[in-house]
Amino acid sequence: MTHPLSRRDFMKAGLGAASLAALGTRPGFVQKSFGKTATPRKILILGFDGMDPGLTDRWIREGKLPAFRRLMAQGGFRSLETSVPPQSPVAWSNFIAGTNPGGHGIFDFIHRDPKTYIPEFSASATEAATKTIRIGNTIFPIKGGKVRNLRGGKAFWQILEEHDIPATIFKIPANYPPVATRQRTISGMGTPDIIGSYGWFRYYTTAPKEIREDIGGGEVRQVYVISNRIEAKLPGPVNTFKKDRPTAEIDFKVYLDPQNPVVKIVIQDHEFLLREKEWSGWKRVRFSLIPTQSVSGICMFYLKEVRPNFRLYVSPINIDPGDAALPISTPESYAEELDRNFGPFFTKGLPADTSALDNDVLDEGEFLQQDGFVLEESRVMLDHELDRFDSGLLFYYISSTDQRQHMFWRLFDEKHPAYDAPLAGKFGGTIEKTYREADEILDRVMGRMDKDTLLLAMSDHGFNPYYRSFNLNTWLRQSGYLQLTNEFKQEDLEIGFPSTDWSRTKAYGIGLNGLYINQKGREANGIVDQGADTDNLVREIARKLEEFKDPKTNDQVVLKAYVAKDIYTGPHAGEAPDIILGFNRGYRISFSSPLGRVPKDVLEDNLSKWSGDHMGAAEILPGILLANQAVKADSPALYDLTATIMDVFGIEKPKELIGTSIFKE
Amino acid sequence: MWVFNSVIGTVFDAIVWPVRGLGPWPVMIEVSFLTGLLMLVIFRRTSNQDGIRAAKNRIKAHLLELRLYKDSLAQQLRSQGRILAANGRYIGYALKPMLVMIVPVVLILVQLNLWFGSRPLRVGESALVKLKFAEGGDPLKTDLRLEAPAGIEVETPPLRIEDEGEIDWRVRARSEGSHVLVFRSGGETFTKSVLVGRERMMKIAALKPGPGLTDQVFNPGEKPVPGSFSVASVEVSFPARKMDLFGLGLPWLVVYFILSIIIGFAFKGVFKVEI
Numbered sequence: 001m002t003h004p005l006s007r008r009d010f011m012k013a014g015l016g017a018a019s020l021a022a023l024g025t026r027p028g029f030v031q032k033s034f035g036k037t038a039t040p041r042k043i044l045i046l047g048f049d050g051m052d053p054g055l056t057d058r059w060i061r062e063g064k065l066p067a068f069r070r071l072m073a074q075g076g077f078r079s080l081e082t083s084v085p086p087q088s089p090v091a092w093s094n095f096i097a098g099t100n101p102g103g104h105g106i107f108d109f110i111h112r113d114p115k116t117y118i119p120e121f122s123a124s125a126t127e128a129a130t131k132t133i134r135i136g137n138t139i140f141p142i143k144g145g146k147v148r149n150l151r152g153g154k155a156f157w158q159i160l161e162e163h164d165i166p167a168t169i170f171k172i173p174a175n176y177p178p179v180a181t182r183q184r185t186i187s188g189m190g191t192p193d194i195i196g197s198y199g200w201f202r203y204y205t206t207a208p209k210e211i212r213e214d215i216g217g218g219e220v221r222q223v224y225v226i227s228n229r230i231e232a233k234l235p236g237p238v239n240t241f242k243k244d245r246p247t248a249e250i251d252f253k254v255y256l257d258p259q260n261p262v263v264k265i266v267i268q269d270h271e272f273l274l275r276e277k278e279w280s281g282w283k284r285v286r287f288s289l290i291p292t293q294s295v296s297g298i299c300m301f302y303l304k305e306v307r308p309n310f311r312l313y314v315s316p317i318n319i320d321p322g323d324a325a326l327p328i329s330t331p332e333s334y335a336e337e338l339d340r341n342f343g344p345f346f347t348k349g350l351p352a353d354t355s356a357l358d359n360d361v362l363d364e365g366e367f368l369q370q371d372g373f374v375l376e377e378s379r380v381m382l383d384h385e386l387d388r389f390d391s392g393l394l395f396y397y398i399s400s401t402d403q404r405q406h407m408f409w410r411l412f413d414e415k416h417p418a419y420d421a422p423l424a425g426k427f428g429g430t431i432e433k434t435y436r437e438a439d440e441i442l443d444r445v446m447g448r449m450d451k452d453t454l455l456l457a458m459s460d461h462g463f464n465p466y467y468r469s470f471n472l473n474t475w476l477r478q479s480g481y482l483q484l485t486n487e488f489k490q491e492d493l494e495i496g497f498p499s500t501d502w503s504r505t506k507a508y509g510i511g512l513n514g515l516y517i518n519q520k521g522r523e524a525n526g527i528v529d530q531g532a533d534t535d536n537l538v539r540e541i542a543r544k545l546e547e548f549k550d551p552k553t554n555d556q557v558v559l560k561a562y563v564a565k566d567i568y569t570g571p572h573a574g575e576a577p578d579i580i581l582g583f584n585r586g587y588r589i590s591f592s593s594p595l596g597r598v599p600k601d602v603l604e605d606n607l608s609k610w611s612g613d614h615m616g617a618a619e620i621l622p623g624i625l626l627a628n629q630a631v632k633a634d635s636p637a638l639y640d641l642t643a644t645i646m647d648v649f650g651i652e653k654p655k656e657l658i659g660t661s662i663f664k665e
Numbered sequence: 666m667w668v669f670n671s672v673i674g675t676v677f678d679a680i681v682w683p684v685r686g687l688g689p690w691p692v693m694i695e696v697s698f699l700t701g702l703l704m705l706v707i708f709r710r711t712s713n714q715d716g717i718r719a720a721k722n723r724i725k726a727h728l729l730e731l732r733l734y735k736d737s738l739a740q741q742l743r744s745q746g747r748i749l750a751a752n753g754r755y756i757g758y759a760l761k762p763m764l765v766m767i768v769p770v771v772l773i774l775v776q777l778n779l780w781f782g783s784r785p786l787r788v789g790e791s792a793l794v795k796l797k798f799a800e801g802g803d804p805l806k807t808d809l810r811l812e813a814p815a816g817i818e819v820e821t822p823p824l825r826i827e828d829e830g831e832i833d834w835r836v837r838a839r840s841e842g843s844h845v846l847v848f849r850s851g852g853e854t855f856t857k858s859v860l861v862g863r864e865r866m867m868k869i870a871a872l873k874p875g876p877g878l879t880d881q882v883f884n885p886g887e888k889p890v891p892g893s894f895s896v897a898s899v900e901v902s903f904p905a906r907k908m909d910l911f912g913l914g915l916p917w918l919v920v921y922f923i924l925s926i927i928i929g930f931a932f933k934g935v936f937k938v939e940i
Contacts, residue, residue: 227827227828228826228827229826229828255824255826255829257822257823257824257825258805258825258827260821260822260823260824260825261822262821262822262823262824263824264824264826264833271793271795271902272793272835273793273820273821273824273833273834273835275820275821275822340912
């Protein structure tokens with residue numbers, strides 16, 4: 001018996017091929033959240049992404065983080081061993097699954113298809129509709145079409161569900177689409193915007209040449225002011241219901257006052273005024289695909305300038321939580337409930353638009369305004385969840401600690417190549433201020449704690465400066481492991497290794513920390529035999545990487561070149577890169593290398609605003625752990641927290657979990 | 666026209682008054698109930714009841730023919746044709762009462778829109794104030810100014826759109842109350858009310874009409890703008906009010922028509938009306 005597709009299944013099937021991540025099946029439709037057992041103890045976990053133990057300790061000692069100090073006095077303060085590599089999706093997956101990456105299969109933001117060498121997102125995969133019917137120019141999906149969460153292992157809230165213990169998981173990274181559960185969950189990092197990207201802004205201006213042409217994460221559109229009016233289009237998702245796959249668009253108009261710095265924007269049923277330097281708040285927009293199908297999204301407008309040059313920023317269009325075309329929560333009604341209570345809210349994985357700041361579309365102050373909306377929204381929704389937290393577990397995630405360290409390290413550290421003294425005078429205190437804001441959130445939570453609640457404040461990794469960029473593929477080329485088809489060509493700046501001679505290439509780099517051997521039988525054009533040849537080559541490259549020094553500073557660039565076989569265990573260990581680069585403090589992979597480019601120089605100064613990072617060796621980038629109960633473990637790791645949850649709720653630890661409770665010696 | 670609107674408005678207010686404190690649903694049920702009954706009376710008095718009854722009986726008879734003479738294609742086609750013809754007659758009989766009913770229904774809808782169309786602004790919420798000029802009015806040459814009371818903040822300078830004959834402002838509600846915006850040009854003024862407060866049953870006129878007759882008929886909530894201003898309308902973009910039913914926000918118009926029809930059918934036997 002066949003079941004007719006629901007409207008949303010139909011939509012998802014249709015959107016399936018739109019983009020890498022823009023499609024999916026939801027977990028089963030469930031109206032109510034799960035968990036009826038009233039637990040004698042509750043667990044509340046605050047996840048501050050990227051909070052660094054060194055900075056936290058320093059500002060605790062200086063008396064700037066009083067709530068953290070109080071919590072430290074109750075249960076201690078530990079560095080929390082992070083994942084190898086210490087990337088957020090990997091680290092949070094260690095916590096979610098209670099394993100190392102060999103257990104859950106997420107080794108990097110990016111992995112590759114060994115048959116094509118094309119880089120792919122590692123956290124989710126999209127499958128287009130497998131059966132369609134075409135009538136004229138219109139394609140109707142009949143079957144298939146979904147997005148899959150690629151993380152393996154069971155999430156800890158699924159284990160709690162098996163024991164009837166309720167949990168609310170708020171925006172934990174690496175959970176898009178949310179895994180099937182009857183617990184209340186909403187996806188975080190990894191959730192795409194409505195076009196299926198990780199955030200794609202639009203910038204409408206009469207002076208487009210002021211912005212670099214090769215910007216990433218957004219699009220500059222030239223507009224013309226005619227009779228004090230601008231007509232423009234807001235692009236949405238690719239319309240896969242149409243044979244030629246056009247981009248769905250919405251027309252909008254901007255009316256400019258002849259003298260006053262104010263405009264009126266008219267888009268669909270919205271009509272609103274904006275002054276210069278003003279944000280619009282969320283606006284719902286609906287993209288029509290075919291007469292019976294449309295997709296709803298939410299976006300914000302920011303008017304940078306009216307005259308002499310018109311400049312209007314439109315945020316990435318987030319999935320509308322009130323009418324989500326793609327799966328973002330379990331039960332589906334959870335996102336709708338939050339939307340009803342608070343109105344539209346950020347649903348895109350990492351909500352702050354770092355690309356807009358990096359490309360000078362937003363300045364530092366404007367970026368902080370936007371991220372301020374994110375943080376304020378987090379505070380309000382945290383209160384809402386605390387109000388009803390009477391049993392089980394609540395996990396709550398804060399992203400601003402990570403995003404602001406990425407973007408403002410250069411104004412906090414005079415040694416940074418992108419340090420700018422005047423700007424530092426204004427924004428040099430941003431990271432400290434962000435830690436203080438985290439402290440306020442912790443204080444708010446501690447003020448509402450009861451004696452039966454275990455409170456854990458943790459982060460997935462620490463932070464360090466990003467001074468110099470390492471082009472792994474260029475290093476491999478110069479070391480003779482990677483060859484280009486044209487011997488005289490110095491570089492290949494296209495993604496996906498289009499000019500690489502695979503018949504003579506032994507190793508290549510893809511992802512932020514990954515190095516792969518071009519193995520026979522695994523890679524499409526592999527040349528290195530599996531077994532001893534590969535093992536020897538891995539050891540040789542790892543040794544050379546650790547020996548390599550920056551000619552400018554004489555510093556070691558790669559502090560640890562981890563051999564995957566030595567460090568990963570579990571069912572997915574064989575899918576790992578062969579070597580994982582753990583960079584020294586101040587170093588990181590370049591922006592070119594992860595997608596398979598081979599630029600000219602091995603090392604470059606990092607002059608971008610993305611100036612703090614955490615791609616280093618796990619040993620130098622631990623996260624933080626504070627608890628309101630004495631922590632007995634000296635060196636707890638992320639996966640130990642998962643074992644701790646089981647222990648506190650009296651659940652026998654599943655055999656897949658590799659950690660130990662932090663409250664045991 | 667304003668006097669007529671005031672009389673109709675007063676009558677409607679008197680009808681609503683006993684139940685308005687109970688919330689929107691009792692008001693809607695009461696108005697739908699009265700409307701249903703009124704429609705039954707009008708239908709009975711203005712329709713050909715014998716003709717409707719005969720047309721319906723004929724349709725039933727031909728439907729029976731369809732079942733009885735399944736084997737005869739010619740008879741089937743004849744019966745279907747006669748059903749269509751009887752249907753046409755039925756619709757013809759219903760047309761006259763429908764036309765008569767349009768007038769009271771429109772007046773009721775206009776009044777209902779004042780009660781159910783918009784909700785007051787909440788403190789902190791903003792709204793667009795849109796002033797449209799009549800033919801010949803020029804937003805760039807006017808000296809018209811907007812003055813707001815203490816409970817309302819004008820957040821933007823005027824946005825003047827010459828092609829559209831329009832001036833817009835954004836205002837924000839700062840305190841609860843029934844506030845009055847004053848538009849001043851030379852020595853003359855006119856006003857527009859802005860309600861700020863919790864959502865409760867109150868009349869809200871989103872649009873203040875100009876002197877045009879049609880605008881006044883459909884926007885009876887406030888006195889029209891004096892003709893000397895060359896203003897066609899002033900509108901405040903109050904948020905839409907929804908009828909809350911177990912968390913679902915239903916459009917009031919849909920609720921009204923469904924309730925009126927249910928009540929009409931429920932009481933047609935009592936009033937001996939053939940519909």
